[in-house]
Amino acid sequence: MVSLKYGLHFTFLEAFLNQLWVGSFGTSIRSKIETKDIQSIRFCFKDPIREWIDPYEFANELGLYRIKEESPVFEAENRYYVVTAVARSKSISIIAQDRNNKTVDVKSHVTPLIDASANVSTETFQDLGITFKGQEKLVFGVELYELVYNINTKRFRMKWSEEPVMIRGEEKLQQVIKPSFIGEKEDIFITVD
Secondary structure (H helix, E strand, C coil), rough: CCCCCHHHHHHHHHHHHHCCCCCHCCCHHHHHCCCEEEEEEEEEEEECEEEEEHHHHHHHCCCCCCCCCCCCCCCCCCCEEEEEEEEEEEEEEEEEEECCCCEHHHHHHHHCCCCCCCCCCCCCCCCCCEEEEEEEEEEEEEEEEEEECCCCCCEEEECCCCCCCCCCCCCCCCCCCCCCCEECCCCCEECCC
């Protein structure tokens, strides 16, 4: 289970659906279900793929280069990251629960908003949930490594981390967020409270 600040699960869903469906479909869905006393949403990405490069090979190549300190985009005190993998899926399934941990009927709330002529299909997911499926595989997760600059050698080194870190946002996390992947080999479930 992944615990995030309240509302972030709606923001994620809205952004994903707005990319899956041209326009502001995700915004419409968010406004429809955000008012339903939803405490948590579980997302499922069916048939996900992982596109990646080998981080060890990248680190070895990185060690061969020096940074141009005179570059206008370089500041030694900045934090730099590299993406070594992305997780993609054509679909997102959602199941929502209220404050009493009862499943909320998301399907009936969003079905009237669905335009049958769009390039996105929908289907029932676990009775009260719904799956949205588009034509393109969209990114829903990334694997990042921090690049730490050594002022003496003028080189970057990759920082290996066992724990996820927050890289954007004004607030620090109250606790370490641990991603969880549950389910069959072809499905990835992420629960967001």
